[in-house]
Amino acid sequence: MQTSAPISRQNIREDYLPGARDFLALLKPRVMSLVIFTAIIGMVMAPGDIHPVIGFTAILCIAVGAGASGCLNMWYEADLDALMERTKDRPIPAGRMDPQTALHFGVALATASVLVMGLMVNVVAGALLLMTILFYVVVYTIWLKRRTSMNIVIGGAAGAFPPMIAWAAVTGGVSLESIVMFGIIFMWTPPHFWSLSLFACKDYKAAGIPMLPVVSGEAETRKQILIYTLFMVPVTMLPWILGFAGPVYGITAAISGAIFTWMSISLARKKDIKTARQTFFYSIFYLFLLFAVMGGEIIIGRMI
Known part of the structure; x- marks a missing residue:
């Protein structure tokens, strides 16, 4: 090694x-x-x-x-x-x-x-x-x-x-709450990086890095992005379901998760680099949004 x-x-x-x-x-x-x-x-x-x-x-x-x-x-x-x-x-x-x-x-x-x-x-x-x-x-x-x-x-x-x-x-x-926050980021990571790997595939191939599109092809990568997104969205709802995040977070997670799912479906169908880039950049916004609303709602609640 x-x-x-x-x-x-x-x-x-x-x-x-x-x-x-x-x-x-x-x-x-x-x-x-x-x-x-x-x-x-x-x-x-x-x-x-x-x-x-x-x-x-x-x-x-x-x-x-x-x-x-x-x-x-x-x-x-x-x-x-x-x-x-x-x-x-x-x-x-x-x-x-x-x-x-x-x-x-x-x-x-x-x-x-x-x-x-x-x-x-x-x-x-x-x-x-x-x-x-x-x-x-x-x-x-x-x-x-x-x-x-x-x-x-x-x-x-x-x-x-x-x-x-x-x-x-x-x-x-x-505690359970911190494990759930861990789980959100853990499940978010594969769709995020695999969408990046779709439009950076030539680089990874040139360097010999066995990223998913290099090893299994772009079609399989797009399929896996959709699968992981479908598993990720319910995990993002757990803070609201378990009661440590408020209803504003729950609504935000549901709507933004639906958008992420729709983009992942589009990525699987369109099979173009532009959609991969859009999915990648949306994934960054998505995670920032979830955590911003989660924390913001708590801060406002403590101030009231």
Whole structure:
């Protein structure tokens, strides 16, 4: 098994020192924004109070831990990134950063985030954060991604932990509510990434990454997107059914879920790249909307 990305020091421009933008790029800020948002909502949904400083520390640690995971992912996958148009300008394949620098940066961030979370917030939240980082880096990046087309189904669990970690930061434990929030993101991940893989299929094929459309074809991928969407929508209704989200959330989840289902059916029928892109971007809006309404309704309810 590879233990590091095979990008040699000869690829690194000796006259170039990595700048703040390069280090920021390693953290995958777009992914981090979704992680931070769902974590904040997880904290809002949790019963009980948390000191503002401790709450801010918990969210910061989750953000830094997510950034560390992205950084270590880019370090390990630099050889793959160099083969894909979508990722070839990332700091390591573009020659703007030494792989070892990225490795050390990622390990430092991961270590700091887990230690601070465990010492300043609580041990349960720290342990969950550690498990999340290890799951993303070891299970998904190193083990699954290059080996199976189901990589994102299993590996997607890493992206579903943030609201659970934030919940644990407030309560000191894990409960059914936090598991449901985990489940929503877990079920959302395959349709989201498979719709991306449909219009990025050439890149994945060039890099030899066994994403579902590369291995099983586009028709099967579109079918699986629809199947997972049909399973996902009922899961998104659980917060309302179980009583920890209000009726506004229930209505929003039902309507937005129906739209997602309709788009997945259209994707299966039309079989064009435009519909795949529309489904991908809608999936991002969909998850943000669900968590925004879920948390917003709780905040308004507490203010009344």
